[in-house]
Amino acid sequence: xxxxxxxxxxxxxxxxxxxxxxxxxxxxxxxxxxxxxxxxxxxxxxxxxxxxxxxxxxxxxxxxxxxxxxxxxxxxxxxxxxxxxxxxxxxxxxxxxxxxxxxxxxxxxxxxxxxxxxxxxxxxxxxxxxxxxxxxxxxxxxxxxxxxxxxxxxxxxxxxxxxxxxxxxxxxxxxxxxxxxx
Amino acid sequence: xxxxxxxxxxxxxxxxxxxxxxxxxxxxxxxxxxxxxxxxxxxxxxxxxxxxxxxxxxxxxxxxxxxxxxxxxxxxxxxxxxxxxxxxxxxxxxxxxxxxxxxxxxxxxxxxxxxxxxxxxxxxxxxxxxxxxxxxxxxxxxxxxxxxxxxxxxxxxxxxxxxxxxxxxxxxxxxxxxxxxxxxxxxxxxxxxxxxxxxxxxxxxxxxxxxxxxxxxxxxxxxxxxxxxxxxxxxxxxxxxxxxxxxxxxxxxxxxxxxxxxxxxxxxxxxxxxxxxxxxxxxxxxxxxxxxxxxxxxxxxxxxxxxxxxxxxxxxxxxxxxxxxxxxxxxxxxxxxxxxxxxxxxxxxxxxxxxxxxxxxxxxxxxxxxxxxxxxxxxxxxxxxxxxxxxxxxxxxxxxxxxxxxxxxxxxxxxxxxxxxxxxxxxxxxxxxxxxxxxxxxxxxxxxxxxxxxxxxxxxxxxxxxxxxxxxxxxxxxxxxxxxxxxxxxxxxxxxxxxxxxxxxxxxxxxxxxxxxxxxxxxxxxxxxxxxxxxxxxxxxxxxxxxxxxxxxxxxxxxxxxxxxxxxxxxxxxxxxxxxxxxxxxxxxxxxxxxxxxxxxxxxxxxxxxxxxxxxxxxxxxxxxxxxxxxxxxxxxxxxxxxxxxxxxxxxxxxxxxxxxxxxxxxxxxxxxxxxxxxxxxxxxxxxxxxxxxxxxxxxxxxxxxxxxxxxxxxxxxxxxxxxxxxx
Ligand SMILES: Nc1ncnc2c1ncn2[C@@H]1O[C@H](COP(=O)(O)OP(=O)(O)OP(=O)(O)O)[C@@H](O)[C@H]1O
Ligand SMILES: [Mg+2]
Numbered sequence: 021x022x023x024x025x026x027x028x029x030x031x032x033x034x035x036x037x038x039x040x041x042x043x044x045x046x047x048x049x050x051x052x053x054x055x056x057x058x059x060x061x062x063x064x065x066x067x068x069x070x071x072x073x074x075x076x077x078x079x080x081x082x083x084x085x086x087x088x089x090x091x092x093x094x095x096x097x098x099x100x101x102x103x104x105x106x107x108x109x110x111x112x113x114x115x116x117x118x119x120x121x122x123x124x125x126x127x128x129x130x131x132x133x134x135x136x137x138x139x140x141x142x143x144x145x146x147x148x149x150x151x152x153x154x155x156x157x158x159x160x161x162x163x164x165x166x167x168x169x170x171x172x173x174x175x176x177x178x179x180x181x182x183x184x185x186x187x188x189x190x191x192x193x194x195x196x197x198x199x200x201x202x
Numbered sequence: 203x204x205x206x207x208x209x210x211x212x213x214x215x216x217x218x219x220x221x222x223x224x225x226x227x228x229x230x231x232x233x234x235x236x237x238x239x240x241x242x243x244x245x246x247x248x249x250x251x252x253x254x255x256x257x258x259x260x261x262x263x264x265x266x267x268x269x270x271x272x273x274x275x276x277x278x279x280x281x282x283x284x285x286x287x288x289x290x291x292x293x294x295x296x297x298x299x300x301x302x303x304x305x306x307x308x309x310x311x312x313x314x315x316x317x318x319x320x321x322x323x324x325x326x327x328x329x330x331x332x333x334x335x336x337x338x339x340x341x342x343x344x345x346x347x348x349x350x351x352x353x354x355x356x357x358x359x360x361x362x363x364x365x366x367x368x369x370x371x372x373x374x375x376x377x378x379x380x381x382x383x384x385x386x387x388x389x390x391x392x393x394x395x396x397x398x399x400x401x402x403x404x405x406x407x408x409x410x411x412x413x414x415x416x417x418x419x420x421x422x423x424x425x426x427x428x429x430x431x432x433x434x435x436x437x438x439x440x441x442x443x444x445x446x447x448x449x450x451x452x453x454x455x456x457x458x459x460x461x462x463x464x465x466x467x468x469x470x471x472x473x474x475x476x477x478x479x480x481x482x483x484x485x486x487x488x489x490x491x492x493x494x495x496x497x498x499x500x501x502x503x504x505x506x507x508x509x510x511x512x513x514x515x516x517x518x519x520x521x522x523x524x525x526x527x528x529x530x531x532x533x534x535x536x537x538x539x540x541x542x543x544x545x546x547x548x549x550x551x552x553x554x555x556x557x558x559x560x561x562x563x564x565x566x567x568x569x570x571x572x573x574x575x576x577x578x579x580x581x582x583x584x585x586x587x588x589x590x591x592x593x594x595x596x597x598x599x600x601x602x603x604x605x606x607x608x609x610x611x612x613x614x615x616x617x618x619x620x621x622x623x624x625x626x627x628x629x630x631x632x633x634x635x636x637x638x639x640x641x642x643x644x645x646x647x648x649x650x651x652x653x654x655x656x657x658x659x660x661x662x663x664x665x666x667x668x669x670x671x672x673x674x675x676x677x678x679x680x681x682x683x684x685x686x687x688x689x690x691x692x693x694x695x696x697x698x699x700x701x702x703x704x705x706x707x708x709x710x711x712x713x714x715x716x717x718x719x720x721x722x723x724x725x726x727x728x729x730x731x732x733x734x735x736x737x738x739x740x741x742x743x744x745x746x747x748x749x750x751x752x753x754x755x756x757x758x759x760x761x762x763x764x765x766x767x768x769x770x771x772x773x774x775x776x777x778x779x780x781x782x783x784x785x786x787x788x789x790x791x792x793x794x795x796x797x798x799x800x801x802x803x804x805x806x807x808x809x810x811x812x813x814x815x816x817x818x819x820x821x822x823x824x825x826x827x828x829x830x831x832x833x834x835x836x837x838x839x840x841x842x843x844x845x846x847x848x849x850x851x852x853x854x855x856x857x858x859x860x861x862x863x864x865x866x867x868x869x870x871x872x873x874x875x876x877x878x879x880x881x882x883x884x885x886x887x888x889x890x891x892x893x894x895x896x897x898x899x900x901x902x903x904x905x906x907x908x909x910x911x912x913x914x915x916x917x918x919x920x921x922x923x924x925x926x927x928x929x930x
Pocket of ligand 2: 726727728768848
């Protein structure tokens with residue numbers, strides 16, 4: 021009998037240590053203060069600790085950009101996670117969301133003005149949500165990837181990525197320009 | 203790579219308040235502003251005292267370097283930032299897209315030297331990606347395709363040079379066929395007008411024309427057969443030629459090229475692109491010539507016979523061509539969709555079959571098969587829809603083809619009645635009309651096919667023209683090496699802006715056994731990759747026997763290295779063939795000796811096929827440890843001067859590992875050995891152990907020296923001891 025309780029105790033203790041090691045430490049409005057610094061970064065104060073510069077990494081950048089954000093210090097060590105950035109309030113939310121949009125830079129192509137093919141590269145002129153953008157894409161299927169039926173990622177020769185949210189929304193003229201890639 | 207861009211006058215003037223133009227050492231453009239928008243005309247300029255940021259027409263930031271403690275880049279996803287640390291606070295200076303990451307990495311390195319009080323100016327040997335003259339992207343060849351002249355035409359000319367005779371022959375045959383085709387219609391006309399209608403020559407005439415027509419027909423068929431035979435031969439020859447060239451080239455390209463692509467993709471590239479070239483030559487090229495010649499002849503003939511009918515024919519042609527072309531395009535689009543779906547079904551099936559173990563062990567058979575059924579249902583529905591569409595509209599194309607002919611028949615028929623042309627002539631013109639109209643839809647597809655050909659050619663030549671990054675592959679000295687290896691301030695990164703090893707200084711005496719330890723991802727495998735010269739270092743050098751590793755003939759050098767890589771790779775083939783891969787001349791006895799040292803002999807003998815056992819792809823029918831032992835045997839068979847063991851015994855039980863260790867201990871004597879291991883007990887025999895941490899060699903020394911030092915190694919050893927104690 022005593023032996024059994026002992027084993028139970030050990031198991032419980034182990035569970036606790038595992039929880040301590042691998043459990044998720046959620047950062048909330050109650051236990052964390054995010055602030056934008058003058059230098060253009062974000063600082064964090066949580067549970068008595070202060071971090072001058074933190075980074076926000078999305079666990080699911082393409083499918084759930086504001087959920088489950090891993091907050092890391094400048095050495096890349098995780099401090100904690102944010103369940104949903106939208107649910108933070110005030111400055112916390114602004115700071116975190118800004119940090120996220122800063123980390124993930126993938127302009128969304130709104131309009132394709134021209135695609136010119138030359139010597140194995142195609143030169144795109146587009147209007148994106150971040151402004152006018154010209155870039156160069158290597159010919160060949162691997163530069164344009166299709167996610168699902170209608171969503172498209174385009175990578176240019178430097179490794180920049182662009183997104184076309186829904187090719188059905190492109191004009192026939194634009195579709196024709198990128199037809200070879202599809 | 204340019205690190206000092208020409209500043210526009212305006213920017214130079216505004217910046218000159220902080221940094222005089224002649225004092226600027228680095229000047230780079232950046233392309234993302236503070237609010238994340240893409241911008242133009244923004245610059246970062248750095249001198250020896252200050253760094254200034256010019257954004258939206260103003261200098262927005264300026265930092266005194268003597269107040270900064272650090273300048274660094276922060277790599278984000280799809281962009282990066284340059285920042286400085288002033289008094290413990292970090293400040294972002296500029297943000298830029300991936301286009302400028304390497305440049306800013308160099309800039310940060312350069313400015314850091316100034317901050318640290320140095321004066322050196324960093325330079326980059328990396329090639330520009332964009333032609334400075336015309337702004338076009340520069341392919342792997344390192345030369346701007348436009349500015350250096352060699353365009354597509356010259357490539358095609360070069361490619362077809364060996365086949366000129368063949369091409370001329372094909373053209374000649376085609377000319378003959380087209381001519382025969384046209385001529386046959388003249389014969390027909392004469393037959394109708396002179397024999398049938400006027401009955402001039404009687405039976406003799408009929409026989410004569412029949413024979414003539416048969417002759418023409420035979421000529422056409424024979425020519426056609428000859429044409430397709432010749433062009434198939436040409437197509438296969440050209441594509442085989444290309445395939446061989448690419449295969450040879452890929453083997454010579456350094457790993458940084460091959461490694462950055464998946465092997466399957468590369469294979470596809472070879473097969474798919476050469477296939478496109480082949481089918482173009484076989485199907486399109488020769489037929490194009492044929493069709494084109496025939497059309498020209500037919501046009502001329504129609505005109506010569508009756509210009510009014512000719513005009514009708516030409517008026518009808520574009521309409522018919524356009525309609526058939528649109529229909530065909532629609533067909534193609536439909537079938538492409540279907541093809542993509544069936545591709546998805548296939549790859550899903552392959553995935554599931556390959557991963558059947560995983561699927562079964564997670565009990566997902568049911569949901570997997572449901573998903574699969576859904577896919578095949580979709581496919582079946584799409585197929586039947588497409589077929590219906592096809593069978594409805596395909597006959598329509600045929601109808602459109604004949605529209606022109608009907609018109610001609612009508613107008614020409616009236617002319618026949620009024621006696622302006624003969625019946626024979628009308629027949630002839632109708633025939634020519636269909637000769638002109640029928641191929642139109644097909645001809646309109648021609649530009650598309652040429653475009654596809656161009657893309658494939660570009661991709662092929664992207665590989666063929668690529669400079670081999672490793673210099674001295676074939677040249678270079680051949681020499682039996684002693685095995686002394688020295689790293690001199692070696693810097694290397696798979697991407698230039700992210701060094702994996704940064705300033706390695708280390709000397710290994712011949713015959714020494716070096717253990718390499720470090721956290722996962724710290725760069726251990728990278729270090730041995732450099733020793734094998736799979737990559738060339740970015741900065742500094744590696745010396746072998748006191749000479750730069752780049753001076754050696756690569757093949758000869760590799761012959762003297764034995765490697766067991768972290769991911770053992772075995773080829774399909776027998777165990778025997780696999781072991782003697784590095785030394786094809788090895789005898790059976792030698793192979794067995796090597797297998798014995800690797801402790802593989804026993805298990806190999808126990809297999810029913812012995813050394814003749816066929817291995818599945820990548821040796822999947824062996825256990826992990828068995829595969830490693832075969833790989834070890836392969837590595838030592840060559841009697842190498844340098845032996846590299848990257849986690850070579852990680853999948854073995856301690857007992858077997860111990861046995862191999864004992865054997866290796868004897869074998870390793872007198873050979874320079876690099877052994878990487880996470881299980882530290884593996885390295886007990888090492889003469890020295892180096893610990894890689896933070897891109898550098900953090901500690902080096904013998905096992906006991908390092909223990910006494912109580913540093914990283916000490917921590918690793920005690921941690922492992924703790925763990926094994928707990929396990930016991
Ligand atoms: N072919 C490659 N292309 C790009 N990056 C690579 C490549 N190979 C390795 N890396 C990166 O370089 C770093 C060092 O890798 P390396 O393989 O040398 O680590 P390692 O010390 O051998 O780790 P492990 O103990 O897990 O084998 C890692 O961050 C890895 O992601
Ligand atoms: Mg490794």
